Amino acid sequence: MSESDESTTGSPYAPQTPSETAAMLSAVGADDVESLFDVPESVAFDGDFGIESRSERETRREAARLLKRNDDLTEFLGRGHYAHYVPAVVDDLSSRSEFLTSYTQYQPEVAQGFLQALFEFQSMLVELTGLDIANCSMYDDATALGEAATLSQRVRSVSGDRILVPEQLRDGKRAVLENYADGPGLSVESYPMDDGQVDVDALAETADADVAMVYAETPTVRGIVAERLGDVGEVADDNDALFCLGSDPVALALLERPADVGADVVVGDAASLGTGTAFGFGLGMFVTREEFLRQVPGRLVGASEDADGRRAYTLTLQTREQHIRKERATSNICTNQAWVALRTAIHAAWLGPRGLVDLAEDCVTRPRDLAARLDEVVGVQAPVHDGHHFREFVAHTDQPARAVVEDLAARGFAVHAVGEHLIQVCATEVTAESEEAFVEAVAEVAG
Amino acid sequence: MIFDQARWTADDDERYEPLLSEKADREVEIEDSPLPDELTRDSLSLPDPAEPELARHYTRLSQMNYGVENGPFPLGSCTMKYNPSFTETIAAREDAAIHPDRPESTMQGTLALCHRLQDYLGRIGGMDAVTLQPPAGAAGEFTGIQIAKAYHQHNDDERSEVVIPDSAHGTNFATAAMAGYEVVELPSDDDGRVDVDALSAAVGEETAALMLTNPNTLGLFERDIEEIADVVHDAGGLLYYDGANLNALLGRARPGDMGFDVMHYNVHKTFATPHGGGGPGAGPVGVTEELAEFLPDPHVREVSGGYEHYAPEHSIGKVHGYYGNWPVLVKAFAYIARLGDAGLADASAKAVLNANYLAEQISYDVPFGPFHHEFVASAAPQDAADAAKRMLDYGVHPPTTKWPEIVDEALMTEPTEAESKRSLDQLAAAFDAVAEEDDATLASAPERPAAKRIDQVVAAREPRLSWQALGE
Numbered sequence: 001m002s003e004s005d006e007s008t009t010g011s012p013y014a015p016q017t018p019s020e021t022a023a024m025l026s027a028v029g030a031d032d033v034e035s036l037f038d039v040p041e042s043v044a045f046d047g048d049f050g051i052e053s054r055s056e057r058e059t060r061r062e063a064a065r066l067l068k069r070n071d072d073l074t075e076f077l078g079r080g081h082y083a084h085y086v087p088a089v090v091d092d093l094s095s096r097s098e099f100l101t102s103y104t105q106y107q108p109e110v111a112q113g114f115l116q117a118l119f120e121f122q123s124m125l126v127e128l129t130g131l132d133i134a135n136c137s138m139y140d141d142a143t144a145l146g147e148a149a150t151l152s153q154r155v156r157s158v159s160g161d162r163i164l165v166p167e168q169l170r171d172g173k174r175a176v177l178e179n180y181a182d183g184p185g186l187s188v189e190s191y192p193m194d195d196g197q198v199d200v201d202a203l204a205e206t207a208d209a210d211v212a213m214v215y216a217e218t219p220t221v222r223g224i225v226a227e228r229l230g231d232v233g234e235v236a237d238d239n240d241a242l243f244c245l246g247s248d249p250v251a252l253a254l255l256e257r258p259a260d261v262g263a264d265v266v267v268g269d270a271a272s273l274g275t276g277t278a279f280g281f282g283l284g285m286f287v288t289r290e291e292f293l294r295q296v297p298g299r300l301v302g303a304s305e306d307a308d309g310r311r312a313y314t315l316t317l318q319t320r321e322q323h324i325r326k327e328r329a330t331s332n333i334c335t336n337q338a339w340v341a342l343r344t345a346i347h348a349a350w351l352g353p354r355g356l357v358d359l360a361e362d363c364v365t366r367p368r369d370l371a372a373r374l375d376e377v378v379g380v381q382a383p384v385h386d387g388h389h390f391r392e393f394v395a396h397t398d399q400p401a402r403a404v405v406e407d408l409a410a411r412g413f414a415v416h417a418v419g420e421h422l423i424q425v426c427a428t429e430v431t432a433e434s435e436e437a438f439v440e441a442v443a444e445v446a447g
Numbered sequence: 448m449i450f451d452q453a454r455w456t457a458d459d460d461e462r463y464e465p466l467l468s469e470k471a472d473r474e475v476e477i478e479d480s481p482l483p484d485e486l487t488r489d490s491l492s493l494p495d496p497a498e499p500e501l502a503r504h505y506t507r508l509s510q511m512n513y514g515v516e517n518g519p520f521p522l523g524s525c526t527m528k529y530n531p532s533f534t535e536t537i538a539a540r541e542d543a544a545i546h547p548d549r550p551e552s553t554m555q556g557t558l559a560l561c562h563r564l565q566d567y568l569g570r571i572g573g574m575d576a577v578t579l580q581p582p583a584g585a586a587g588e589f590t591g592i593q594i595a596k597a598y599h600q601h602n603d604d605e606r607s608e609v610v611i612p613d614s615a616h617g618t619n620f621a622t623a624a625m626a627g628y629e630v631v632e633l634p635s636d637d638d639g640r641v642d643v644d645a646l647s648a649a650v651g652e653e654t655a656a657l658m659l660t661n662p663n664t665l666g667l668f669e670r671d672i673e674e675i676a677d678v679v680h681d682a683g684g685l686l687y688y689d690g691a692n693l694n695a696l697l698g699r700a701r702p703g704d705m706g707f708d709v710m711h712y713n714v715h716k717t718f719a720t721p722h723g724g725g726g727p728g729a730g731p732v733g734v735t736e737e738l739a740e741f742l743p744d745p746h747v748r749e750v751s752g753g754y755e756h757y758a759p760e761h762s763i764g765k766v767h768g769y770y771g772n773w774p775v776l777v778k779a780f781a782y783i784a785r786l787g788d789a790g791l792a793d794a795s796a797k798a799v800l801n802a803n804y805l806a807e808q809i810s811y812d813v814p815f816g817p818f819h820h821e822f823v824a825s826a827a828p829q830d831a832a833d834a835a836k837r838m839l840d841y842g843v844h845p846p847t848t849k850w851p852e853i854v855d856e857a858l859m860t861e862p863t864e865a866e867s868k869r870s871l872d873q874l875a876a877a878f879d880a881v882a883e884e885d886d887a888t889l890a891s892a893p894e895r896p897a898a899k900r901i902d903q904v905v906a907a908r909e910p911r912l913s914w915q916a917l918g919e
Contacts, residue, residue, distance in 0.1 A: 012786075015870075053788070117724075126913040140769070172767075278773050280767070302907075336583065388482055414548075
C-alpha cells in the first residue's frame with residue numbers, strides 16, 4: 001500500500017475492484033451492498049464510530065508515539081513471568097506465514113507441519129516431567145491451574161470440594177483459580193509456608209477426605225526450590241487427592257522430575273521459553289498421567305497413519321472437546337496458544353539438552369551471586385529465605401519497600417515490592433550486563 | 448489448482464519430515480550442578496539439532512501446512528481473513544514487550560494503548576466499558592457469564608439456567624456448564640432463526656442469560672432481536688452476545704443498540720490477527736454501564752495526567768494470570784486504527800457480498816438466506832467430510848463440515864472480504880467439481896497433500912501422544 005492511501009475510503013485488505021463488485025452485485029441480484037444487510041431499521045447503525053482511517057505509516061508512527069511513553073527500564077522482575085533470551089531463529093521460523101496464518105488443524109492432511117510441531121512440543125513436556133501425556137497449549141499457568149482443579153473433581157473417586165494452595169501464591173493466579181472453582185463449587189484454601197517452603201506438617205493437618213487437589217510449586221513464587229515435594233505428594237495421596245505441581249520448562253530441565261515426587265498433574269507457564277516479556281502473554285502447560293487421558297482439557301495431537309500407511313499426525317480424542325461434547329466437554333477452550341507452543345518447541349530444540357540444563361544452572365547461580373552482593377549493601381539483607389533459589393529471591397530492605405521500588409524506577413530499574421520491607425529480585429541472562437549498575441543503584445536508595 | 452502443497456522432497460516415498468528425536472538425540476547427565484543431587488534429576492534427553500538442521504526442519508514443516516497466505520480458507524465461523532504484515536511489526540516492538548508488574552507510572556504507553564483499544568471496541572460494539580483481559584473468545588464467554596452471575600448474585604437473585612440456541616457455537620454450552628449453569632437448548636425455527644414463542648416458553652425466573660450469536664452460525668440475522676431482548680429482559684435475564692460473527696455487522700448494527708448487555712469480541716477474527724495454528728487469540732468483553740463494576744481486575748482508566756489500573760467495585764476477579772494476550776491486542780488496535788470507520792464498514796460489506804456471491808455460484812443446495820458473512824451449504828447426498836477432503840485436492844481449504852447439525856451434511860462457508868472475485872470463482876469451481884464426483888473418489892481423497900487420508904480411528908483407539916509413546 002502506498003502513501004496515497006492516506007485518505008483511504010475502504011479496507012485496503014479487501015481486494016474486490018469496483019467492476020468486480022458491480023459484477024457480483026448483479027450476480028446476486030442486488031442493487032447495492034447495503035441491501036444485502038438484513039438489519040431492521042430500528043437497530044441499524046450509521047457507521048460513525050468516530051475512528052479516523054490512517055495510512056499504514058501513520059498507524060505505525062502513532063503506535064510508536066504511544067509506546068514510547070513507557071520508561072526505558074531494566075526489569076529485575078519475575079514472579080511467574082520471565083525474560084530469557086529468545087534466539088532470532090525462533091522469530092524467523094515461527095513467522096513463516098504457513099504457520100502464522102493457519103488455524104486449528106481440522107483438516108490434518110494440510111496441517112501436518114503444525115501438527116508435528118505440536119506433537120514435538122507435547123513430547124518435550126513429557127520428557128521434562130516424566131509424566132505420560134501433555135496437551136498442546138492452554139492460555140497460561142493460572143488458567144491451567146484452574147483446569148487442573150476442575151479435572152481433580154472429575155477424576156476423584158470420592159467427593160470433595162477443597163483445593164489446597166500455598167499461602168505464598170501470586171495473587172493473580174489465585175484469583176483466576178477462584179473463578180474456575182466457582183462454577184463447580186470448589187473452595188480454595190491456603191496452607192502455610194515455613195521460610196518459603198511448604199510447611200508439610202501443617203499441610204498434613206489441614207488435609208482431609210474433602211480435599212480434591214493439593215497444589216505446590218517449584219520454584220515457588222519467591223524463587224525457592226521446593227525441598228519436600230515427595231512428602232507433599234504423600235499428603236495428597238493419603239487423602240486420595242490429586243497432587244498438582246506448578247513449574248516451568250527451564251526449571252524442569254534441572255529439578256527432580258515431577259513424576260518422581262508423585263505429581264499427578266504438572267501445570268505452569270511454558271512461555272519462559274520462546275516468548276519474551278509481552279505484558280503477561282503466556283503459554284499454559286498441562287501434563288498428566290495416562291489414566292486421566294479422557295478427562296484432559298484442551299487439544300491433543302496423536303500419531304496415526306495415512307492411507308499409504310505412513311505416519312501422520314492428527315488432533316485426537318476430540319469427543320472431550322466443546323465443539324463435539326458441548327456442555328459435557330472437559331473444558332470450553334477452543335482457540336488456545338498453539339503458535340506460542342510452536343515457539344517454545346523451537347527454542348527448546350535450539351538450546352538442546354545441554355543448553356537447557358546450562359540455562360537452568362545459570363538460574364541457580366546468578367540469583368545466588370546477586371543476592372550475596374546485595375547482602376553487602378548497608379540496609380539490605382538477602383536472601384530472606386534460607387534455601388536454594390531459582391531465578392529470583394526476596395530481600396529485606398530497612399527502607400520501606402514501596403519507596404525502594406520507586407527510587408529504583410527513577411534510576412532505571414524495576415523490582416517487585418512483596419511486603420512492607422521486602423523486595424523481590426529476578427535475575428536471568430538478559431539482566432546480566434545491568435547487574436553491576438543495579439547493585440550500585442540499590443546501594444544509593446537502600447541506605 | 449490454487450494451492451499445491453509443497454513437498455520438500457521430490458521423492459514421494461519420503462513425504463513426511465522425521466521427528467527431531469529421530470534426527471538427533473543426546474542425553475546429558477546432570478552432575479556437578481549447583482544444587483544438591485537429591486533436588487535434581489539424573490539426566491535429560493532431548494533432541495540436539497544444530498541451528499541449520501533446526502531451520503530446515505521447521506521450514507519443511509511449514510511447507511506441509513496451509514495458511515491464509517497459501518490460498519482461500521473459508522472455514523465457517525473462524526473468519527480466516529488476511530492479516531496485514533505491519534501489525535506484526537508493531538506488536539514486535541521492543542517497547543511493547545514489558546513486564547506487567549512494572550510500576551504503573553513507568554508503563555504509561557502500554558496503558559494508553561490499552562485505553563485507546565478499550566475505547567475503540569466500546570464504540571464498535573455500542574458498549575460502555577470493555578476489559579481486554581480474556582485471552583480467547585471462549586475465555587471471553589466465561590468472563591461474560593461470570594459477570595452475569597455476579598450481577599444476579601449482587602441483586603440477591605440466584606438463577607440456575609442459561610438458554611442457548613441449537614445453532615450456537617459449542618463453546619457457549621461448555622462455558623455455561625463451566626460457570627455452573629444448567630443449559631437449556633433452544634431449537635431453531637423453520638427459518639433457521641430463534642423461535643420467539645419457544646424462547647418465551649423457555650425463559651423464566653431461573654434464566655440468568657440468553658447466549659446469542661447474531662448473525663447466527665447459519666449466517667442469518669436475528670431480525671426479531673428487539674423482541675428477543677424484551678423477552679429475556681422481562682424475565683430478568685441478561686442478553687449475551689457471542690462476537691464470533693461480528694465481522695458481518697461492522698458499521699451496520701451494534702450489539703449494544705440491539706439490547707445486548709454483555710458481549711465478547713473475537714479480535715483475532717474481526718480485526719485480523721493471525722490465528723497461529725489455533726491461537727493465540729484474544730476475547731475482550733464489553734458491558735453496559737450497569738455491569739461495568741463487575742469487570743475483571745485490573746481495568747485501565749484515564750486519570751489526570753495519565754492512566755491507571757483500578758479494581759472495579761464488584762469485580763469478578765481475574766480470568767488470566769496477568770493482562771491477557773497483549774500482542775494480539777496490539778494487532779487489533781493497529782488494524783482498527785488503519786481501517787477506521789470507512790475501512791471497517793467496507794470490510795463488512797465485502798465480506799457479506801462475498802458470502803452471498805459464493806452461495807449463489809455453487810451448485811450445492813444452500814438453504815435459508817439472505818446471508819451475512821457466512822452460509823451453510825448442504826453436501827447431501829454426499830458426505831460433507833469426504834467432500835471436504837476432496838476439496839484439498841483442488842488446492843483450497845474446505846469449509847467447516849457437519850455443523851451446525853440443522854443442515855444435512857453441512858458445509859459452513861465463510862469466504863471473508865479477503866477474497867477477490869477471481870479467487871471466489873476458483874473456489875466455486877472447486878466446490879462444483881467436487882459436487883460432481885462419486886462417493887468412491889471422495890472416500891479415497893485427498894491425493895495431493897503431504898499426507899493422504901488420515902486414520903482417525905487408529906489415533907483415538909491407540910493414543911500415541913508423544914515420541915516416547917512411539918516406542919523410540
